[in-house]
Amino acid sequence: MSRIGKALYQWLDERLHLDDLVTFMDKKSVPVHRGSIWYYFGGVTLFLFIIQVFTGILLLLYYKGSDQLAFESIQFLMSKVSFGWLIRSVHSWSANLFVLSAVIHMFSVFFERAYRFPRELTWLTGMLMFFIALGFGFSGYLLPWNELAFFATKVGTEIVGVVPVVGKPLMVLLRGGEEVSGATLSRFFGFHVAVLPGLFVVLLSVHLIMVQRQGMSEPLEEGHQQGARRNTIPFFPNFLLRDMLLWLIVLNLLAILAVFFPWELGKKADAFAPAPAGIKPEWYFLFMFETLKRFPAKVLVVEGEVLGVLLFGVAGLLWTLVPLWDRKRDQGRRNRVLMYVGIAVVVYILVFTIIGWLA
Amino acid sequence: MNGIRRWIALGALVSCLIVTRAASADECLTCHAALGDKPSTLFKADIHHVKGITCAGCHGGDATSSDMEPAMDRKAGFIGKPNGDSISVLCARCHSDAQQMKRLHSSIPTGQLELLQQSVHGNLATSGKSRIAQCTTCHGSHGIVAVKDPRSPVHPRNVVATCTRCHSNATYIRSYNPSLPVDQREKYLTSVHGTRNAVGDLKVAECASCHGSHNILPPKDVKSSIYPTNLPKTCAKCHSDADYMKEYGIPTNQFEQYAKSVHGIALLEHNDLGAPACNSCHGNHGAMPPGVESISKVCGTCHALNSELFSSSPHKKAFDDLNVPECESCHGKHEILVATSALLGTSPEAVCARCHVAGTKSFDEAGMMRRLVDTLETSESEARMLVEEAEQKGMEIGEAKFRLRDIRQARLEARTMVHAFNEERLRTIIGKGLTVAAWASEEGRQAIDDYYFRRVGLGVSTLIITILVIALYLFIRRIERQQRQRGTVTSHSSHGSTS
Numbered sequence: 087m088s089r090i091g092k093a094l095y096q097w098l099d100e101r102l103h104l105d106d107l108v109t110f111m112d113k114k115s116v117p118v119h120r121g122s123i124w125y126y127f128g129g130v131t132l133f134l135f136i137i138q139v140f141t142g143i144l145l146l147l148y149y150k151g152s153d154q155l156a157f158e159s160i161q162f163l164m165s166k167v168s169f170g171w172l173i174r175s176v177h178s179w180s181a182n183l184f185v186l187s188a189v190i191h192m193f194s195v196f197f198e199r200a201y202r203f204p205r206e207l208t209w210l211t212g213m214l215m216f217f218i219a220l221g222f223g224f225s226g227y228l229l230p231w232n233e234l235a236f237f238a239t240k241v242g243t244e245i246v247g248v249v250p251v252v253g254k255p256l257m258v259l260l261r262g263g264e265e266v267s268g269a270t271l272s273r274f275f276g277f278h279v280a281v282l283p284g285l286f287v288v289l290l291s292v293h294l295i296m297v298q299r300q301g302m303s304e305p306l307e308e309g310h311q312q313g314a315r316r317n318t319i320p321f322f323p324n325f326l327l328r329d330m331l332l333w334l335i336v337l338n339l340l341a342i343l344a345v346f347f348p349w350e351l352g353k354k355a356d357a358f359a360p361a362p363a364g365i366k367p368e369w370y371f372l373f374m375f376e377t378l379k380r381f382p383a384k385v386l387v388v389e390g391e392v393l394g395v396l397l398f399g400v401a402g403l404l405w406t407l408v409p410l411w412d413r414k415r416d417q418g419r420r421n422r423v424l425m426y427v428g429i430a431v432v433v434y435i436l437v438f439t440i441i442g443w444l445a
Numbered sequence: 446m447n448g449i450r451r452w453i454a455l456g457a458l459v460s461c462l463i464v465t466r467a468a469s470a471d472e473c474l475t476c477h478a479a480l481g482d483k484p485s486t487l488f489k490a491d492i493h494h495v496k497g498i499t500c501a502g503c504h505g506g507d508a509t510s511s512d513m514e515p516a517m518d519r520k521a522g523f524i525g526k527p528n529g530d531s532i533s534v535l536c537a538r539c540h541s542d543a544q545q546m547k548r549l550h551s552s553i554p555t556g557q558l559e560l561l562q563q564s565v566h567g568n569l570a571t572s573g574k575s576r577i578a579q580c581t582t583c584h585g586s587h588g589i590v591a592v593k594d595p596r597s598p599v600h601p602r603n604v605v606a607t608c609t610r611c612h613s614n615a616t617y618i619r620s621y622n623p624s625l626p627v628d629q630r631e632k633y634l635t636s637v638h639g640t641r642n643a644v645g646d647l648k649v650a651e652c653a654s655c656h657g658s659h660n661i662l663p664p665k666d667v668k669s670s671i672y673p674t675n676l677p678k679t680c681a682k683c684h685s686d687a688d689y690m691k692e693y694g695i696p697t698n699q700f701e702q703y704a705k706s707v708h709g710i711a712l713l714e715h716n717d718l719g720a721p722a723c724n725s726c727h728g729n730h731g732a733m734p735p736g737v738e739s740i741s742k743v744c745g746t747c748h749a750l751n752s753e754l755f756s757s758s759p760h761k762k763a764f765d766d767l768n769v770p771e772c773e774s775c776h777g778k779h780e781i782l783v784a785t786s787a788l789l790g791t792s793p794e795a796v797c798a799r800c801h802v803a804g805t806k807s808f809d810e811a812g813m814m815r816r817l818v819d820t821l822e823t824s825e826s827e828a829r830m831l832v833e834e835a836e837q838k839g840m841e842i843g844e845a846k847f848r849l850r851d852i853r854q855a856r857l858e859a860r861t862m863v864h865a866f867n868e869e870r871l872r873t874i875i876g877k878g879l880t881v882a883a884w885a886s887e888e889g890r891q892a893i894d895d896y897y898f899r900r901v902g903l904g905v906s907t908l909i910i911t912i913l914v915i916a917l918y919l920f921i922r923r924i925e926r927q928q929r930q931r932g933t934v935t936s937h938s939s940h941g942s943t944s
Contacts (some may be wrong), residue, residue, distance in 0.1 A: 162840035165892075171841060172899075324925060331917045338910045345903040346840045 089288035093224035116325045117304045117316035123303055124194035129329040130336055131191050134184035135290070137340070139223075139354035141177040142279065147228070153268030159355040164351060177343035181223060183340065185370050188219050196408070196428055199420070200303035206409035208300065213406045218286045223279040223368050231271055237365045240266045244276030245378065248392050249399070256356075267357065292329040373435045374398055405431075472511045473500035486604075487588035496549050501628075503527065503535055519865065529575035533558055536580040560659035571620045583607055599658070601647045605633060608652045632731035648689065650732075655679055671729075674712060676722040677703060692738040699723075702780035741771035748772075754864040786822065789863055790815025810868055817868075817875045818859055824882035825852045831889025845888035851881045 098104055116125065148167060150159040163170035195201060201209035201342055227241045236368065243266065247257035262269030367375050377398075381390035404411070412421055453798060472496070477485035483609035488494050493502065496604045501508035510516040527535050539545045557580075561567050566578035585702055590597045598607040609630040611617055618625050629652075633639040638649040655671055662669035665778060670679045678943055681700035683689055690697050703709040703723070711720035726743050735743045745752025755761060764771050765916045775788060775796040788796050790812055791803070797811035829849055855878025862871045872909030 160839060161843050165844065319925075320928075324921065325929075327917060327921045327924075331914060331921065334910055334914045334917065338914070341903055341906055341910070345899050347536055348841075349841065350839075351841060 087416045090194050112320075114298075114301070114321035115318040115323050116302050117295065118319055119305060121194070121198055121305055124191075124198065125325075126329060126332050127187055127191040127194060128297070129352065130249075131184060131211040131335060132290075132334045133144075133329075134180045134187055134377070135181045135286075137337075138177065138184060139283070141180065142172050144173045153231055153271050153355070156229060156271060157351070160230045160351055161335065163286065170346060171249070172344055175347075175349045176321070176340055178349035179340055179343045179347075181226060182369070184424075185219055185223055185368075188216050189370070192216055193428070193432060195303075198305055199412075201409040203409075205296070205300055205303055206291060207408050210297045211296070213292065215286060217288070217402075220370065221282050222276045222278060223370060224280065225274040227368055228271060228274045229278060229357045230351060233355050233359070233362055234352055234365060236266060236357070237361045238367050239270065239364060240361075241375075242367060243270075244369070245391070245395060248301055248389070248395050250392060251395070265357070274329055290335035326344045336397055347430075365443075366442065369439060369443065373438035376442040376445070395432045469566075471501075471508050473504070473506070473508050475511070475559050475933045477512070484587040487586075491587055491589050492591055492594075493589060496551075498539075498549075502539075520699060530579070532579040533561065533576070540580075549583070557659045564657075564659060564661045565663050566661060567706065577621070587936075599650050599653070601641065601653075604651045604653055605630060605639075605642070608789070629730040632728070635733070636728070636731045639735055648683075650683065652684070673720075673722050674716060676724060677709070677713065680723045682781040699779045706777075706781045707778060707783045708781060730737050740773055744772040750861050751864045753859065758864065758866045760866055774889045786815060786818045786860075789818060791942065813864075813868055814863060814871055817865070817871055818856075821852075821856055821859060821875045821878045822881070824879055825849075825856060828852060828885040828889065831886050831893065835889045835892035835896065838893065840887060840892040840896055845885045847891075848881055848885050852878050852885065854878075 093169070097102065133209065145163070148159055148163045150156060150171065162172065164174055165171075195209065195212065198394045224239075224242060228235045243257050245258050246260060247253045249256065260265070260270070262274065366372065378391055378394045381394040383390050385393050408424075412424055470593075471494075474485055474488060478489070478501070488500070499508035504524060504527070505521070506518065507516050507521050515521060517525075523700050524531075539549070541551075541558050543555045544837050546553065561578070561580070562576070563669060566582075570577045571577075584597055592599050594600060594938050595602060597603065612625075613627050613630050615627045618627050629917075633651075634643065638651070640649055641649040643693050657670055662672075664671050666672060667674070669675065677700055684695075685700045687697045704713055708720050711717040714721055724732065725746075741755060743750050752772075761771075764774070767788075776782075776784065777907040787794050791801075791808055792815075795811070795815070798807075801811055828845075829852075832842055832845050832849060836846065855874055859871060859874045859878065860873050865871070
């Protein structure tokens with residue numbers, strides 16, 4: 087380190103006690119085992135979130151959140167603003183990759199049982215962030231105010247409306263009225279750029295602090311080889327550099343997607359126009375959409391759609407609270423039933439997503 | 446007083462029965478004829494009487510009995526005067542029975558009642574008790590004769606009067622359809638069909654020729670013979686039949702030509718009900734070919750602006766002086782094709798060159814107008830091609846695509862303005878279109894350039910990132926190699942503190 091660098095570090099250390107942090111970083115290590123690859127998806131998700139924030143702020147410079155101007159402002163951005171097309175395409179693609187990466191991260195944590203003691207709260211904050219990420223996707227989809235987004239939002243909020251007791255008020259709250267309108271767009275814009283990012287950043291901070299405090303989880307069989315020699319690598323610089331390597335590859339992928347498959351704008355939304363054929367939600371909602379479509383109109387005395395939404399709600403809650411009811415976790419034993427349930431969930435989501443995609 | 450009259454009638458009836466008893470099997474007619482009432486008088490000429498059907502055929506009872514009591518005994522099936530829907534049902538007892546009709550040596554169809562019930566006249570009458578029309582409404586009751594008989598109310602000579610008994614009655618028609626005109630008869634009498642019908646030409650169209658007889662449907666019913674898409678074929682039934690039309694000396698290829706025309710294709714192939722059918726130009730009840738002087742007015746009912754511009758142009762007077770039809774001279778009549786700019790100008794296929802001679806000022810003007818229109822068309826297709834290419838490349842070019850409509854609009858306006866035959870006015874509209882076309886072309890070109898720029902940019906950035914990835918990978922390998930040499934990495938004892 088140069089003389090000026092050393093002086094600067096000393097100046098900062100006197101005030102911030104950086105030595106403690108450097109010592110912590112120096113000693114921090116990451117386990118190396120057959121499942122280490124899954125560790126990187128947390129970092130990739132974080133990287134994509136940072137891209138989202140960065141491109142989102144740039145989009146905000148031109149976006150106008152009203153039903154009269156939203157579509158035109160995006161059109162202007164894409165055709166007139168230098169690199170506006172790139173920013174929007176990167177934002178849209180990274181949003182999708184962000185959700186995909188979060189899904190992979192979540193399932194890898196689930197199958198590695200990384201949610202077990204003492205990481206229950208890390209799992210919980212992760213799940214909450216995942217739900218917020220879906221909220222980002224749902225609210226962001228409407229913002230260009232195009233035909234497909236308009237009707238998909240209409241269908242999506244209608245599904246919210248079927249939840250007993252709280253559904254209708256929740257639907258009105260989301261829509262800002264009985265129908266999807268300019269008020270809905272204003273609300274979704276507010277959720278997308280203020281409410282959700284605020285909550286997300288708080289949860290992300292807690293999540294990252296906990297990851298740092300608790301270190302990386304190891305698979306059950308690795309973690310219980312007491313006294314055995316275990317392979318690890320230093321977090322800094324080894325793991326961080328590998329992380330960055332992957333980030334660069336993801337950045338390259340994003341650039342290729344944005345240029346070769348620019349995100350289309352479609353036609354401006356018209357509330358009085360008939361719904362176009364083939365309305366679909368974003369791919370990460372497709373499995374639920376397809377399932378609800380296949381539900382019978384009535385199951386005993388309950389409306390099929392209501393039952394479907396309730397079942398998804400219960401399933402989501404059980405999934406979120408898995409650290410609390412996976413009883414074998416504390417004994418450090420594998421819960422085979424849970425593993426099969428997890429595999430069934432993955433297969434179900436994949437199959438129904440593909441069916442929905444092809445439909 | 447009533448008692449005396451009854452005795453006199455009875456006396457007359459008895460004496461009449463005595464006289465004619467042996468001669469007639471229809472005792473009802475024998476007595477009623479003796480009374481001299483109208484039904485029996487009419488019935489003597491009725492086709493049913495001729496075919497041997499007695500009064501009891503419709504009224505029931507015993508026609509062989511000369512005694513009034515058993516003859517008109519309700520227990521013996523006497524029904525008296527049928528009314529309401531029972532009239533048609535009564536007629537259908539024979540007329541819907543093929544065997545019975547065969548026995549009576551009749552070849553008329555047997556499905557009339559069904560057709561009548563499905564027709565507009567089969568709807569419930571305003572009284573709410575029966576259908577609007579019964580068989581007797583048009584055919585009469587006791588004096589029914591064959592349709593071909595000139596005395597029949599449905600004979601071609603009489604059918605107009607029969608239909609208009611109701612259809613010219615404004616009070617009556619108002620109770621069913623207040624917007625339905627009641628002047629059909631007046632119009633018909635002015636038509637070619639009507640005037641010829643009045644002098645005894647039985648081949649010309651009357652009401653039933655176009656509307657049908659028992660199966661008359663409302664004009665808005667797609668199955669109706671006068672529904673816009675069916676109407677040309679209805680007219681063509683006669684007008685395309687060369688043998689049938691032989692004596693009239695008019696062409697019979699109108700339908701063939703019309704079907705190929707822009708109007709015919711729009712109506713018959715695209716089901717565009719806004720497109721004109723035969724009646725749109727010729728009239729319906731008052732059908733008549735439009736004369737030379739009125740042809741532009743007829744076309745102008747739809748093509749209003751073209752007609753107006755033409756009327757204010759120098760051509761109007763010239764056409765009037767030459768006594769040539771206005772629109773038809775350039776566009777034709779039944780076989781009007783899509784008007785392209787080929788009609789304009791001085792080329793051999795252009796219609797201007799039919800009258801204007803080379804070397805004259807008007808000939809040059811025609812050529813100039815064609816060049817102006819061509820320039821706009823070329824600019825439009827160039828702009829469209831560039832915008833479409835940019836769109837196919839995935840570029841956002843929505844505004845330019847939207848403005849293509851303005852160029853098209855300018856082209857359509859220019860085509861209309863051609864009818865003013867004024868170069869300056871045409872030049873103004875063409876200029877408007879050319880400005881937008883130039884802008885849209887530039888937008889398209891820029892978007893296409895941008896597309897290639899993006900790919901080059903992607904190539905450069907991908908290359909830089911790939912170099913960075915390789916450099917980072919090599920760097921990681923190097924530091925890990927150094928760490929291994931120093932023994933500071935990869936493997937050390939741990940007791941699961943992080944698990």
